[in-house]
Amino acid sequence: MRKSLFQTSIEGLRRLFFLIPPNPEIAQIEITNRCNFNCLMCQRIPLKVPLKDMDFGLYRQIVDKLEVIEEIILTGWGEPLIHPHLLEMIRYAKQKGQWISLTSNGSLLTKGFAQKIIQAGLDSISFSIDDIKAPKSGALAHPVTTQLNNIENFVKMIKGKSLPEVVIQTTLHKGQEKKIFEVVAWAAKIGADMVNVNRLDMRFNTRLKRPNFEEEKEFVKKLDEVGKKYDIQTEFRPHVAFSGISRQVYRILAPFMALGGRHCLRVYNYVYINLVGEVTPCCALPLWSAGNLLQEDLQTIWQSEKFQQFRQHDFQRKICGKCDVLEVKQK
Ligand SMILES: C[S@@+](CC[C@H](N)C(=O)[O-])C[C@H]1O[C@@H](n2cnc3c(N)ncnc32)[C@H](O)[C@@H]1O
Ligand code: SF4
Ligand code: SF4
Numbered sequence: 001m002r003k004s005l006f007q008t009s010i011e012g013l014r015r016l017f018f019l020i021p022p023n024p025e026i027a028q029i030e031i032t033n034r035c036n037f038n039c040l041m042c043q044r045i046p047l048k049v050p051l052k053d054m055d056f057g058l059y060r061q062i063v064d065k066l067e068v069i070e071e072i073i074l075t076g077w078g079e080p081l082i083h084p085h086l087l088e089m090i091r092y093a094k095q096k097g098q099w100i101s102l103t104s105n106g107s108l109l110t111k112g113f114a115q116k117i118i119q120a121g122l123d124s125i126s127f128s129i130d131d132i133k134a135p136k137s138g139a140l141a142h143p144v145t146t147q148l149n150n151i152e153n154f155v156k157m158i159k160g161k162s163l164p165e166v167v168i169q170t171t172l173h174k175g176q177e178k179k180i181f182e183v184v185a186w187a188a189k190i191g192a193d194m195v196n197v198n199r200l201d202m203r204f205n206t207r208l209k210r211p212n213f214e215e216e217k218e219f220v221k222k223l224d225e226v227g228k229k230y231d232i233q234t235e236f237r238p239h240v241a242f243s244g245i246s247r248q249v250y251r252i253l254a255p256f257m258a259l260g261g262r263h264c265l266r267v268y269n270y271v272y273i274n275l276v277g278e279v280t281p282c283c284a285l286p287l288w289s290a291g292n293l294l295q296e297d298l299q300t301i302w303q304s305e306k307f308q309q310f311r312q313h314d315f316q317r318k319i320c321g322k323c324d325v326l327e328v329k330q331k
Helices: 005-017 056-064 086-095 111-120 147-157 177-190 213-230 244-261 298-302 305-311 313-320
Strands: 026-029 071-073 099-104 124-128 165-171 194-198 233-235 270-273 278-280
Touching: 005 244, 026 056, 056 086, 086 099, 086 111, 111 147, 124 147, 147 165, 147 177, 165 177, 177 194, 177 213, 213 233, 270 298, 278 298, 305 313
Parallel strands: 026 071, 026 270, 071 099, 099 124, 124 165, 165 194, 194 233
Antiparallel strands: 270 278
16 A cells, blocks of 8 residues: 555654554455465465465454554465455455455456456455466476466556556566566566565475575666666565655665664564464464454554564564565575
């Protein structure tokens, strides 16, 4: 969700000094861990999450408790478009005035389904595209099936509307920079709003490799150039400002945020709510609960001793292990 310059400036200052807001601003709800793909780089199997859908009644109870939230992301460790109640889920949260987004592999987004999702009021959709050509078998990437056509059709359907915004999300693997630049060119050609490049989490698969910090910096420079060339916004780090002057300021501040990179950017304003209503600090920790939303309210859990303890650097490092995907510096 886009913020005003004033809101972004306040947030920038808070992020610099790691002054946690009184409530989380983003809630990601694990509506399903089932998927129609089985990508080899995906953590859903190693994370040992139950491969199920969230009950719709439980979902409603959860959303009723999210009044202080600014954005709800309807995505767990699976494919959200697979959930039989997805449209009702979007409508229910929209009735409450929430900004709703989700991340999808795009393969199930037929024209008919796309129309229904738009009518339901989705505000933003990210599509995960690692490559615009079908990867070789055994590749550590999403397969390429129907999604490129589906996404192109989707963008045509919303032409002239300001929402939903369409983000192409991709992950940086070592030696695969060229593929990402091809994804950027394709995203610009079809008229997507932006391309967001994520760091790879390599903890669960020794075959996964990503560039080192210096190579990553070089990549970000080239990414900017390619974005400019094709006239599309690109971003490397999530959880920062995405537009206008605030984006430039955030880019300068990024290395100093969270007390100079001491804390992961995620713990500042985000919660992950799993299939049974447990509130966890991160999608990569789906089973580490700070409390259950059916028993307590969100603010109580957010400000609880357990959550506060999690935010302490040494404690968090024990829980998160080698993860550094959302730290401002790479190890
Ligand atoms: C787990 S998926 C769930 C949504 C949907 N199924 C999809 O693929 O877009 C969410 C995001 O996690 C990314 N992802 C999967 N494995 C990853 C890894 N090892 N490191 C970083 N991101 C990863 C995917 O590329 C996708 O953008
Ligand atoms: S499509 Fe998404 S959830 Fe499914 S296996 Fe691939 S990355 Fe994981
Ligand atoms: S360090 Fe990794 S696992 Fe821990 S909160 Fe940040 S992104 Fe999540």
